[in-house]
Amino acid sequence: MSSGQLSRDAVLWQLFAVGVAVLPHLVHLPLWIPLLVVISLLWRFMAHLGRWSFPSRWIKLLFVIVTGLAVLFSYRAGGGISVTVSLLVVGFSLKTLEVYKQRDALVVLYVAYLVAATGFLFSQTILIALYLLAAFAVITSGLLSVYQLRPKGLLKTFKRSCLLLLPALPLMAVLFIGMPRFGPLWEVGLDRSAARTGLSETMSPGDISSLIRSPEVAFRATFEAEVPAQSQLYWRALVLNDFDGREWFNAQSVKDKSSIASDLGRNGFSYSLILEPTQKRYVPALAYPVVPLGTKLSLFSDATVEYGLPITSRQQFTMKSDPSLKYHGDLDHDQRKRLLHLPEGNVQSKQLALKWLAESDSEAEFVQKVLAYFNQSFSYSLQPPLLGRNSVDEFLFDTQIGFCGHFSSAAALLLRAAGIPARVVTGYQGGDLNPYENYIVVRQYDAHAWVEAWLDGRGWVRIDPTASVAPERIENAAEDVFSTDDGFLEDNPFYAFSLKSSGLAEEIRLRLEAINYGWHRWVLNYHHQQSSVLSSILGSLSAIKLAAFLLVPFALVIGVTVLLLIRKGRPRASNVYDREVFRLSEKLKIKGLSRAKGETVNAYCARLSNVMPASSQLFVSLAGEYERARYAEAAELSGQEFSRIVDQCIGVFRSH
């Protein structure tokens, strides 16, 4: 059955399906692969037209060897799913070259389904989803065309396959909502080429500026209650405790788990984060987080939160924070020593710190002096001069231009030199509030670095030296502050353009962003909402209820589909006389006098007149008129007259 030759229409559908399935992959595949696809499709199309001949076996063999080597060469650095996808794409575009029989077509189409679906591993926007839904219909048309006996025209086949697909959509929705989701069976990583920007594990002056040029979304946050003020939105991600004179980092790879209780104080609030993939484990959190037991999140003694695995795909977390939470007993000797340690160098800065310390009465006063100093003559820029070995000295006394990385690095050093334990915290500051959905988008350009200092009697206190240089940098979203700076978003001309528009354009942008947010929350991250969605539909969850939820719609949709097909297929007499006899038979059904299957009208009328001997004349005439109307050359009675006789017959039975 599957060895027959393909019809001409079917060949065209195969080519079309392959093209449609490959299209979304073109952006991330090495350039030669799309070229190969085009050549294969073109060659097969020319063969279809009869202009070119099919490639000989040697040419095909050559193709296989060359492309196989090319894939190996293109991905010699490794590339996870990309390699698989490109092998699939190369393989099935070569297979297209020799599509001739039904069996070939099946291989091509099944792989086309796979290739189309893997498009979602690289992009998950609404547009891609719509596109791939259409691609699904095209591939299904290809499959349908393989089994069509008579070519019906490309458009008709497509329409037919859409009709087949339509009832499948509600079933898909039911499966999507109800099907239980499980964690990954084995660990997979997206390839490096698809890696997203994120915070670095270390910070040296200049690091964050590459992030600041990116408008990519870092995460989105929804607050259950009121959204805290911009100036309170310090999303702590990483705490860097060690300094080598230029770079801040963490010398110890193992961090202490926090022993804090998981309940909140009066000031607690909860929010949920949808984190974009970073390939790292950190999860930004507002000060100071607690983590519910039984989640994959771990909380550390420096009040940072980490996920159990590197975050390779978009993840959603429910978080709780309380700014008044105390994360410390006291610093022990080792901790204090570590937090005060400074390497050699940066001598001038250390001296300055000691001088200020001598002038100050308290630690708080010293901190004020540091901030005041930054406020004097420093300026904020995203394109500061490069710094050398003693980066802090050069920055403080020489260049005096920089951004958060420079300021926090210098401030932490000054604090430590004065004997105040200090550490650098990197993360994000602020975010963009979307009024339509009441959530905050935090983009990479919101990346920020600040300092936390241990003040006796007060514990860890957040100090943001950048705020004293450019306070508006903190009080407004980064977008507003930086949009005058040339370095800001210089790699994204389109985005920069959209920033300058305002009013209506801004509203549209926010609306689109809101739709996008709903898409992320309800579709892309559905597995986090599933239990709450299901329990809101079904009440308390049980296996039986879930099974019913999955099966009942299936029975319903299938029932309706079959009913529609059968109703459409109910026998309908093509002429008025048969219809009228049918009407009579239906009317008499209750009396058990319907026409038997295969019974002639003549016999039926005879049977009726046996039941009603008084009116037998009527039935005889009905039978006679029927015969004449159907089998004589010309009908003597019009349909209306015939229908009147039928009415009389019905009337006879009604009066009894």
Next chain:
Amino acid sequence: MYAFFAPIKRWSDQWAAKRRPKGHSIELNQKRIFIFPTAAGWGYLLVCCVLILIGLNYQNNLVYAFAFLLISLGVLTIHYTFLNLSGLNISAIRTRNCFAKENADFIVKAFSNCQRDYESIELNWEGQPGIKVALDKGVSKEVVLNVKTIKRGFVNPGALRIQTVYPLGLLRAWSWIDLQMDAVAYPIPIEGPSPDKDLEHSEGEQGRSRGGDDFSGLEEYQAGHSTRHIAWKQFAQGKGLLTKHYSGQKSKDVWLRWADWPGASSERRLSIMTYWALQLENQGIRYGLELTGSRLPPAIGPEHLEAVLTNLALYGEESHLRIKR
């Protein structure tokens, strides 16, 4: 291994044959339609599983959605495939006899009262190549199914399989029905000695002598008249089918008797008789048939020929089935 399963297979075949609907016109319904995934259907399932795995491992809900759409479509296809067979009516129309080792034709009609199209339905007799048909709504279609015969006698093609994999090839729906159609395979004609010595030497003169016969007029064509004597010229003039009548045409009846070919095996005898029946029919000479247990008086014409050939074909088979004339 095969020997071990043979009794089971025989038993299940018998069971299936007993359950098989019999009749000259059979409508396919849920009681008679079987459905099972094809190899392509299992492949499709594999694609679904691979996608679920990808969705699982990459925690990608859209890949899940794609896989769920494939699964839903697959489940619906069970019904689409079933409905492409359900309500279809197959009836036996007629058969066309043949000579042994040729193809006997069985003509069946497919139609449906249901107002929907039927696409790509394959009909085949057990072990015979299939024919695919498509029906537009409300249109019936006659299908000629031929069966290669092996030897003379009744040709019973066995059960007819009606199957379809439309629309997506994932499932095969099929039904076995027994239309109780029989054709007859005549013996293979083999040239042999003439049944009548006169015929043998008059044969050479026959053409001549007929040419010398006097044309005596035209009479209206009746079934049984030799088609060689039809007056085509008059027919072309629109005067109807007329037969030329020759006054000198005096046919001598020829008997084909079992005893006329002593020495030949019985199958060979039947073949030679078949040959001569065809020859005599062709030459316009009346001929009769005498076999043990049956006798057909001399006559001529296609119907007579068919009766003679059928009797020859069924010689030795159950006598009550023989066509008597």
